[in-house]
Amino acid sequence: MDGSLFVLLLLSGLLWSSSALSRQYHFINLRMSWPEAQSYCREKYTDLATVDTMDDVNRLVNIVDAGYSGSVWIGLKRGTQTRWAWSNGEDKSSPYSNWDSGEPNENASCVTYRNGFWVDMDCSYKRYFTCYKENNGYILVWSAKTWSDAQSYCRENYIDLPSIHNSEDNNQITRVITTGNYIWFGLFQDSWEWSDKWSLFFRNWAAGQPSQSSGSGDCVGMSRIKSGKWAHESCDLQYPFICHGVRKSPKYQFMNESMTWQDAQSYCRARFTDLATADTMSDASLLVNTVDAGYSGSVWIGLHNGTEYRWVWSMGTQSQYSIWNPGEPNGDGECVRSFNGSWYDESCITALPFVCFNDSSGFNIITTAMAWRDAQSYCRKHHTDLASISSAEQQNLISNQASLWIGLFLDSWEWSDKWSLFFRYWTEGQPSQSSGSECVGMSRNNSGKWAHESCDLKRPFICHGDDTLIKKQIVKLKLSCNGKCTLNDPSIQTAILNEISEKLKSTGLESDSKISWRKREGEEVFQQKIKHTASSNNKCNKQ
Numbered sequence: 001m002d003g004s005l006f007v008l009l010l011l012s013g014l015l016w017s018s019s020a021l022s023r024q025y026h027f028i029n030l031r032m033s034w035p036e037a038q039s040y041c042r043e044k045y046t047d048l049a050t051v052d053t054m055d056d057v058n059r060l061v062n063i064v065d066a067g068y069s070g071s072v073w074i075g076l077k078r079g080t081q082t083r084w085a086w087s088n089g090e091d092k093s094s095p096y097s098n099w100d101s102g103e104p105n106e107n108a109s110c111v112t113y114r115n116g117f118w119v120d121m122d123c124s125y126k127r128y129f130t131c132y133k134e135n136n137g138y139i140l141v142w143s144a145k146t147w148s149d150a151q152s153y154c155r156e157n158y159i160d161l162p163s164i165h166n167s168e169d170n171n172q173i174t175r176v177i178t179t180g181n182y183i184w185f186g187l188f189q190d191s192w193e194w195s196d197k198w199s200l201f202f203r204n205w206a207a208g209q210p211s212q213s214s215g216s217g218d219c220v221g222m223s224r225i226k227s228g229k230w231a232h233e234s235c236d237l238q239y240p241f242i243c244h245g246v247r248k249s250p251k252y253q254f255m256n257e258s259m260t261w262q263d264a265q266s267y268c269r270a271r272f273t274d275l276a277t278a279d280t281m282s283d284a285s286l287l288v289n290t291v292d293a294g295y296s297g298s299v300w301i302g303l304h305n306g307t308e309y310r311w312v313w314s315m316g317t318q319s320q321y322s323i324w325n326p327g328e329p330n331g332d333g334e335c336v337r338s339f340n341g342s343w344y345d346e347s348c349i350t351a352l353p354f355v356c357f358n359d360s361s362g363f364n365i366i367t368t369a370m371a372w373r374d375a376q377s378y379c380r381k382h383h384t385d386l387a388s389i390s391s392a393e394q395q396n397l398i399s400n401q402a403s404l405w406i407g408l409f410l411d412s413w414e415w416s417d418k419w420s421l422f423f424r425y426w427t428e429g430q431p432s433q434s435s436g437s438e439c440v441g442m443s444r445n446n447s448g449k450w451a452h453e454s455c456d457l458k459r460p461f462i463c464h465g466d467d468t469l470i471k472k473q474i475v476k477l478k479l480s481c482n483g484k485c486t487l488n489d490p491s492i493q494t495a496i497l498n499e500i501s502e503k504l505k506s507t508g509l510e511s512d513s514k515i516s517w518r519k520r521e522g523e524e525v526f527q528q529k530i531k532h533t534a535s536s537n538n539k540c541n542k543q
Contacts, residue, residue: 025049026243027063027072029359030317031390034219036420037073037241038195046245047196048075052089054155057204057228060242064224067362069393071221071233073241078218078232079193085201087151087161087186094165109189110147112182116174119182123147129154129184130173132162138176140183148205150184161186192220206231238320250283252276252290253463254299261439264300264461265416273465274417275302279316281380284425288448290462298441298453300461302416305438305452312422313388314376314407315357321390335372336408341399343408348372354405355398356383363387363397365404373428375405413440427451487526493517
């Protein structure tokens with residue numbers, strides 16, 4: 001039989017998922033609440049950090065700035081569903097259990113083993129415990145510890161507290177335990193979940209965590225100085241954080257059509273997401289490269305003048321910690337100098353030494369006197385940025401008799417899409433106080449620096465986001481087969497999708513796109529069309 005099959009293929013890019021083994025972590029030295037950090041990570045990477053193993057914990061610890069001693073947000077938060085899980089991260093999906101009569105009965109979150117049966121118990125009780133080691137071996141540890149401390153001991157000296165999946169596992173542990181005491185093993189009850197919905201249950205709580213005290217917090221921070229242990233805290237606290245995933249390049253679209261700022265904003269919102277937003281020097285460079293090479297004027301981006309004045313850091317966040325001298329700020333200027341352990345507002349054109357921050361080496365004092373903007377440019381070129389100060393410990397690192405510029409400045413500008421970061425890239429002399437110049441243009445010829453202009457001027461502009469006019473494509477494919485056609489077999493359909501994905505990937509399609517089969521309700525994906533051929537007696541035969 002020679003048949004042809006028709007199929008509709010829905011293309012909206014290709015979906016590529018990275019395994020936990022290759023998960024990339026990124027320490028973001030910006031202070032945000034947990035929800036703000038989550039939004040940032042989802043916008044720029046994949047999500048807040050998800051952790052599967054002690055190796056992952058060690059990697060997180062090692063990427064946090066050495067000079068930082070506080071908490072950093074990771075992706076764990078309190079959920080609504082309580083589940084039994086194993087210490088090694090597995091969901092207890094196996095139907096096997098060996099609860100004692102009437103158990104579990106105490107609403108306790110950890111489980112002991114006694115005479116072959118399971119009994120739930122408060123995790124803070126101290127009990128002997130078993131550890132799991134290589135080659136399916138079990139070790140009874142004659143040292144009474146809380147469940148969390150027992151878990152830490154097993155992870156440090158063996159592999160983990162053991163999991164029990166069947167009666168054979170249960171009997172093996174029974175042979176090791178020769179006492180009628182209650183013995184900890186790896187089962188615990190958990191109501192925490194990962195921001196990216198990852199299904200594993202690896203936890204690395206600090207002693208006494210998680211507690212049940214009211215107001216103790218629904219979000220989880222990691223402590224670098226406590227071997228990466230976790231504690232739950234109020235989600236409103238402002239901490240640095242760790243994202244995971246490959247950094248997404250902003251999707252900028254240059255529109256070579258002159259419009260006022262407001263018309264450009266409306267156009268971008270209708271077809272893309274909004275006018276362009278930039279967070280870093282990398283984004284600023286990408287904006288420049290988006291503009292047509294033959295164009296030399298200004299282009300609109302998404303920044304415009306707002307009504308609220310805020311003290312913000314050059315690295316992009318709003319100031320939470322402050323140590324103003326009494327009577328400061330007093331209106332002397334819109335930039336801030338540190339002198340003898342206190343802050344003073346100062347005219348930004350004053351030439352002063354300054355403090356840079358470097359991701360690798362921390363604070364660096366530069367003794368050459370410069371205006372604040374020039375100091376900012378120097379730090380961004382040779383280090384990371386002008387220094388942000390978020391604690392008394394950091395302030396003590398630069399406290400001396402000399403006046404030094406730090407990264408704090410007064411800002412009233414805001415992004416069209418309400419993005420919360422405060423990265424700015426003004427050209428020299430900008431922003432000025434001239435009236436009527438409320439919108440921001442970028443100059444391709446001036447290294448992409450920004451200046452504010454009248455919003456009524458007509459300029460080309462840059463949008464960000466996906467183009468909704470070409471976001472999806474439907475492609476009709478015709479496939480042929482000889483012999484028995486089994487293309488509606490799900491495994492074969494998956495294999496075909498994988499082949500198509502590889503071909504599309506090789507042509508340079510975006511890695512966050514996806515493909516899927518499209519079918520009408522009640523129908524198969526593939527619809528067979530029988531090919532008819534004429535016989536020698538001019539009769540049609542169904543082949």
